[in-house]
Amino acid sequence: MESAVDKATTMDEVIMSRRSVRKWQDKTISRDTLDIIMKHGINAPNGKGIQAYEVRVIDKPELLKEMSDAVVKDMPDVGKREGFKNIFVDAPCVVFIAAYDDYDLSQVDCGLLGENIILSAWSMGIGSCCLGSSARMLNTSDSAAPYMQKLDFSEGYKLLYCIALGYPDETPDAKPRKEEKVRYIE
Numbered sequence: 001m002e003s004a005v006d007k008a009t010t011m012d013e014v015i016m017s018r019r020s021v022r023k024w025q026d027k028t029i030s031r032d033t034l035d036i037i038m039k040h041g042i043n044a045p046n047g048k049g050i051q052a053y054e055v056r057v058i059d060k061p062e063l064l065k066e067m068s069d070a071v072v073k074d075m076p077d078v079g080k081r082e083g084f085k086n087i088f089v090d091a092p093c094v095v096f097i098a099a100y101d102d103y104d105l106s107q108v109d110c111g112l113l114g115e116n117i118i119l120s121a122w123s124m125g126i127g128s129c130c131l132g133s134s135a136r137m138l139n140t141s142d143s144a145a146p147y148m149q150k151l152d153f154s155e156g157y158k159l160l161y162c163i164a165l166g167y168p169d170e171t172p173d174a175k176p177r178k179e180e181k182v183r184y185i186e
Helices: 004-017 031-042 061-074 076-080 106-123 132-140 145-151
Strands: 053-058 093-100 127-131 157-166
Touching: 004 106, 031 053, 031 093, 031 106, 053 061, 053 106, 053 157, 061 076, 061 132, 061 145, 093 106, 106 127, 106 157, 127 132, 132 145, 132 157
Parallel strands: none
Antiparallel strands: 053 093, 093 157, 127 157
16 A cells, blocks of 8 residues: 555656646547546535536547637637647647636636646646637637537636647656745744
8 A cells, every 4th residue: 555655755756747748649548548637637626616617628639620720710820830730739639627707716626627637647648738828719719619619618607728638749848946936924
């Protein structure tokens, strides 16, 4: 049986080694693996236990490309990046997270959910990248409206951000962190 210290060491390794990935292997994440990652996500802490979020997953690159093409129709500069495949940093799988407008802490719940998804994925060798700009583009593109309808978020929910997922084809270095962002108050 794994001790609390062993678990802490493992979690430390997962947290400290995880980086945002933007280059992917041509490899599909199985639905069984995605189910585990989503289970970990929805088991994040959430205010009042109401789970004030909705999650959608698209693991079909051709559908992600269609969505992207719709956005590019309205925002042509977005598609000019060299090697452009989609607006989700070319990821083969994307998680869409919507916040509930009528609960003022829904965005906090969405953040906790997303962090669980990201750390769970990384513990299984799957990279990720949080994408606020992709959500913003989808929310404002008239041509993407049919795809937003396809996501079928309930009334009162709005796409907050996306998480790109895939098997990494790069190992980015850690960027420096500002330790002075944390202060202890006496």
